Amino acid sequence: MGCCSGKQQKSDIRSLRLQPIGVYSVDRFNEQLETVIENFASLIDGIESRRQTLDEIAGFYKDGKLIEGGGGVKKCFIGILLQFMAVAQGDLRKVQVTIIDRKPFFKITLQGLTIDKAEKQIDAIIQYVQEIADCFEDRMPQLLREMGELADRAINLQADAASDFEAMNEFKKMQSIAKCVKFIADVPKIPAFMKQAVKDIEAELSQVKALKDYLSQAGAFEKLAADGKKCAASKIFDPVKCYNHINPNEANGPKK
Numbered sequence: 001m002g003c004c005s006g007k008q009q010k011s012d013i014r015s016l017r018l019q020p021i022g023v024y025s026v027d028r029f030n031e032q033l034e035t036v037i038e039n040f041a042s043l044i045d046g047i048e049s050r051r052q053t054l055d056e057i058a059g060f061y062k063d064g065k066l067i068e069g070g071g072g073v074k075k076c077f078i079g080i081l082l083q084f085m086a087v088a089q090g091d092l093r094k095v096q097v098t099i100i101d102r103k104p105f106f107k108i109t110l111q112g113l114t115i116d117k118a119e120k121q122i123d124a125i126i127q128y129v130q131e132i133a134d135c136f137e138d139r140m141p142q143l144l145r146e147m148g149e150l151a152d153r154a155i156n157l158q159a160d161a162a163s164d165f166e167a168m169n170e171f172k173k174m175q176s177i178a179k180c181v182k183f184i185a186d187v188p189k190i191p192a193f194m195k196q197a198v199k200d201i202e203a204e205l206s207q208v209k210a211l212k213d214y215l216s217q218a219g220a221f222e223k224l225a226a227d228g229k230k231c232a233a234s235k236i237f238d239p240v241k242c243y244n245h246i247n248p249n250e251a252n253g254p255k256k
Contacts, residue, residue, distance in 0.1 A: 013041050021179035025161045040143050043135050050128040057124045059240040079239030080121045085228020086237050103133035105212045136201050147191045154187040
């Protein structure tokens with residue numbers, strides 16, 4: 001999956017669609033597979049769209065590619081907060097971040113600051129976190145259950161299609177059975193893809209929760225404020241440049 005890894009080459013669950021084989025019961029089963037595949041693909045599309053919006057608004061994604069060592073929720077979030085702290089000259093009264101237990105876990109409020117795109121940056125963070133949390137906790141488990149049930153049923157597709165095969169002449173019957181066997185063999189690729197995609201999203205959500213835990217620690221915001229003042233002293237007020245200024249070892253240049 002490409003949504004959480006930041007990779008430029010993305011695989012798409014739609015590439016695992018199976019073709020109708022001309023056997024009624026198998027093709028009806030395939031229609032149910034198509035529904036699950038498309039619903040899952042739509043969730044991934046939504047996550048990737050939110051992720052790209054966040055990378056773009058933070059400045060990590062330009063001209064169709066990730067730059068400056070890649071983006072991601074951690075770099076975008078911290079980079080944006082450092083930008084806010086830099087403009088505020090480290091004044092925590094002007095940059096207020098509230099940690100909450102429920103998703104989206106953060107509330108960011110600016111007081112008396114004028115920062116280009118600040119509202120869109122905050123919205124991009126919150127919407128991305130909300131999207132991955134909703135998908136991981138609510139929407140994807142249901143689709144995984146549906147796919148699991150279909151995968152279990154796929155094992156018996158050939159036996160269930162016996163009456164369809166009997167209505168064919170011998171040559172077509174042999175062809176159709178061969179197609180059915182291949183169809184059954186290809187079905188497990190779909191739940192395997194879905195499970196890996198969910199793991200990727202879980203890893204991204206874990207980063208969000210790690211940020212939440214870090215920012216909940218005593219002194220975390222004071223350190224961000226101090227780092228923001230360092231950026232301001234160097235006249236750096238851009239999320240990417242702020243992040244790389246404070247974390248120079250992570251600035252690896254353009255991502256190919």
